[in-house]
Amino acid sequence: MTNQPTLRPDCGNCFALCCTALGFTRSADFAIDKPAASACPNLANDFSCTIHQRLRPRGFRGCTVFDCFGAGQLVSQHTFGGTSWREHPESASAMFAVFKRVKQLHEMLWYLDEASQRTFDPELASAAARLAEHLATTAQGDAETVLGADVETLHGQVRNLLMEVSEEVRASYGAEDRPTPDGGLQPGADLMGADLANRSLCGADLRGSWMIGANLAGSDLAAVDLLGADLRGAKLDGADLSTCLYLTQPQVNAADGDEQTLLPPQLSRPDHWRTRN
Secondary structure: OOOOOOOOHHHHHOOHHHHHHOEEOOOOOOOOOOOOOOOOOEOOOOOOOOOOHHHOOOHHHHHHHHOOOOOOHHHHHHHOOOOOOOOOHHHHHHHHHHHHHHHHHHHHHHHHHHHHHHHOOHHHHHHHHHHHHHHHHHHHHOOHHHHOOOHHHHHHHHHHHHHHHHHHHHHHHOOOOOOOOHHHHHHHHEEEEEEEEOOOOOEEEOOEEEOOOEOOOEEEEEOOOOOEEEEOOOEOOOOOOOOOEOOOHHHHHEEEEEOOEEOOOOOOOOOOOOOOO
């Protein structure tokens, strides 16, 4: 059986692929424009960031939100054998393309790992394990294998399984009895700036919802499906997200919280979150 890859970034073993392969546009998240497949001007010769400790005040908030789910070190050290794009510039194009694809595969693996642990159905857990094995094998293949993967089909398979597990888990919190138009709490809802503070949102399906700047302070989000929800600037002070569904580190990094915010055990509290005096 293929060893499951590490799904947490190890920047010290990566050739700064997120700082090179990806592009960004000047905005509230990035102070400058940077085309894809080009090195960020803040990148040092040893692949470290020269402003790492000052990213937010220097206008690079988007960098503090990003997470490659461990794709960077796998592509750098495994797929390309520890030889960087600087040592062999001709490898850059392929390396950057493989990185983008492996990041997608690893993100799906992150969700499948959670689904296999949250489901009550042994058959669903087995299906998640089989799909995860296939994704891991693909991600750890050579460049041709990775780039030849049918990611669209894989996304569909993963999405269907995640939705099955979501329905199962949310039903255990009475989600089936919750009226669909409950204050707009439904998939893809526009909840930007909404005041959802100090509420029991247990079992709500908020996947793909726009929750930019929403106030969720003090609320209980047990079994709330947050797959793909946009939590930029969402206020999570004192909120309980410890048993929500499909929350990722990038979503947490994009939100605002404090030391009383409860997170799932696999996620870390961002450095920029407030500490109450």
